[in-house]
Amino acid sequence: MEKQFDYFGSDKLRTIERLQNEAKLFLTGFKLVLNGISIKPKEIEVYCFEEAGDFKDSSVHRNDLQKNNKNHFYVHRNGSTKSDPYKGGNRTGLDFVVSDNDNTYYSYLIRSAVINDGKPVVGPYKVLKAIQNACGFSSYDELETKTVELVANDVSNDVLFSKRINLGKNAKEYINCELRAVLCDDLFRGSKYPAKERMITDFLKNETKERSIAYAKDKLGYVPSKIRNK
Secondary structure (H helix, E strand, O other): OOOOOOOOOHHHHHHHHHHHHHHHHHHHHEEEEEOOEEEEEEEEEEEEEEOOOOOEOOOOOOOHHHEOOOOOEEEOEOOOOOOOOEOOHHHOOEEEEOOOOOOEEEEEEEEEEEEOOOOEEEOHHHHHHHHHHHHOOOOHHHHHHOOOEEEEOOOOOOEEEEOOOOOOHHHHHHHHOOOEEEEOOHHHHOOOOOOHHHHHHHHOOOOOHHHHHHHHHHHHOOOOHHHHOO
16 A cells, blocks of 8 residues: 555555445444345445545535534535535435544435345446335435434455545545445356456465465456466
């Protein structure tokens, strides 16, 4: 991490590591329950902006609903207040809010999930609509006002990290932060996730060649040259 983010100070590097650890715990230790509907996130992106701290990720919306709103959903808007209009069409996404104070905007964009043990739903807008429909809510407002229950759910799969997707130039130096977390499970094996091969090779960088070859065959179905040439 030090080499990749040498433009960051040690405090920011520690924050990135903490955010990764918290994202890993979220994906492997919990599921969400709302209106009796089970939601198991499979892929998330972490967004955090500390007003009183050193980590000021400029890609964060900084909407009022992303701070001091723990265990609620935030549906993406075109402004920073809860009265601003929602983003239109399939550009809309759904965040699970983690922040429990007024000084930090902190939430997880849910990019992929399994709802009520059905088929995987992939893509932020599709996840939003699938959760809304499964819970029987007629509006985004209703979805946001309900408290989401965080329920223990032990998952044994590894968690892989990469850069977040389609951030745009507003992210500035934070664009390279590896704050996209993905469960390496059956959905991952059969998917076409961006940076899939690199996520595996990065995860295995400190493993032996023998272990890396076996793991890559299982998760990718082939052995990347970076692993073959270890």
